[in-house]
Amino acid sequence: MILLTRKAEFSSAHFYWNDAWSAEENLRIFGKCANRNGHGHNYTLEVTVAGEVDPISGFVVDLKQLKDILEREVVSVYDHRHLNLEVPEFAKAIPTTENIAIAIWQRLDGKIPNAKLHRVRVYEMPDLFADYYGER
């Protein structure tokens, strides 16, 4: 089995806010991330898939095809968007790096032919990233 990783980038705005809490509580827990005007990041997405190498093509998956899937399922939806306001899965869930990794997994799961989704890694910044392996 081979693991293959493809990167993609998107730039998005977000903020952290739990409607069930008071403004003071949001500010206490989320700090400056609770600014309702939002802020943004250049996110880097790394998608790792696992599969067998096709003896004819030498591929686990066709990278061009994987790139197109990432573009269609994730980048075209997230890039230059406000995650809280424009991306449906974050209408309720807070767009933390952890939740973004889970949401991207759910967007990609079952859509990559001939390979199994192994890991979704989302970098919010070079020094902060979240991994999701599909664990429930």
Add this chain to the structure above:
Amino acid sequence: MKAHLSRRYHFPASHRLHSDAYDVERNLAVFGKCNNPHGHGHNYTVQVTVSGEVDPETGMVCNLADLDAFAQVNLIDRFDHANLNTLECFRESVSTTENLSREVYRIFLGFTAAHLERVHVEETSNNSFDYAGSVDPGFI
């Protein structure tokens, strides 16, 4: 749902690789230029990975501010601009990055808001070390 969160911290420090169990020649043979009596230094990067259920209220494995505050007190304040060989943790062991990784792992076991998965310590951009206690650190 369980997710993993990784955070990277940076500190410069000096050290010297030297074992009192070896004589001068043996130290030089084993540690080479790292045995320079005056020491040398690196810009270390520590990458800590913790895991846990994502709290539905916060969307977080743990609050990053808590992890950063813990790292500031227990990692940065101890190691930043320090000579590693003068620290208690290297009194009886060589200040290799392998041993530093084990010490960093021991330190972050004290962070109780999430489960410590592993630590990854970069001594230079070409040398890095992974430690996960008794667990195989894995490669991905």
